Amino acid sequence: MKASAIAYPIQGLIKYHGLRDEELRLPYHDSISVCTAPIRTLTTIEFGYREDSAAFDGKVARSREMERILRVVDPLRALAKERSGFKMVSENSFPSNIGLGASASGFAALAVAASAALDLELGLEEISRFARRGAGSASRAVTGGFSRWYAGKGDEDSYSHKLAGPAELDMGIVCALVPAHKFTDTAHKDVVTSPFFKARLEYVVEALDKMERAIFARDIDRVCSLAETDTLLLHGITMTGIDELILWRPDTVRVILEVKKMRQEGLMAYFSIDTGATVYINSRFQDVKEVRSRVEALGIETIECSVGGEAKLVKEELF
Secondary structure, rough: EEEEEEEEEEEEOOOOOOOOEEOOEOOOEEEEEEEEOOOOOEEOHHHHHOOOOOEOOOEEEHHHHHHHHHHHHHHHHHHHOOOOOOEEEEOOOOOOOOOOOOOHHHHHOOOHHHHHHOOOOHHHHHHHHHOOOOOOOHHHHOOOOOEEEEOOOOOOOEEEEEEOHHOOOOOOEEEEOOOOOOOHHHHHHHHHHHHOHHHHHHHHHHHHHHHHHHOOOOHHHHHHHHHHHHHHHHHHHHHHHOOOOOOOOOOHHHHHHHHHHHHOOOOEEEOOOOOOEEEEEEEEEEHHHEEEEEEOOOOOOOOEEOOOOOOEEEOOOOO
């Protein structure tokens, strides 16, 4: 009754913002993302204990954190008719809470490991439904690669489906790390108060179709361009909600301006920013080292990434 799994964090391409159901974490609309490797979360879980305990990155999970973990584990435990407690330990290979999608990879790895430890024979799309309860984006980290999360009408039909795997698009990603505490849940609640939120719900239908077609056509330039446009629209809504959340920092803007300069000079590079200040620079894989060099010349720390695969079981254990 013990298993370990790894999952890769995600970058939103056509991002989701706002939850129509916070308990089940059901979004207002579909979204598409790409997993970023080699950064990952490793999670080990074992059942058969008297009570539940969890720790991540050396810290004991408490209150709100434990509540989110139980949202994933309890439904799986009920499905398996298992009544014992569990021990869970999770570690990230990258900094958390700076906009790199640690909650996505964390809950994806948890859902895959818990399903296996409970001997549940579930496919990844089915597991994505359980991962979603911890963090919406975790659903897409389960299926990996380029994945679409269907908003659905309820719990049963809100799941993730893989559109393309890591080997199908030659895309490179540079993460420009801009430390700043992010308020994802606050932003999700705030977004519906923006006067532009209704317009986004209308816009996103066509944007999703365009992104899916670009992925199927293996058109990296189009994929990256659409993600940049969606970033600007998303943060425009974040900034115009009732709390006027401005998540970017001066270094965020410096990276944006440098990316625009690269493109003017003929280097294919586009920026993408999830709910936070850290910037993804998307490009062709062969151009990643040049892009990274340009960003590091600004004095900003970077991580070089490629497209990551689906969440999977591993033999490596944390206890």
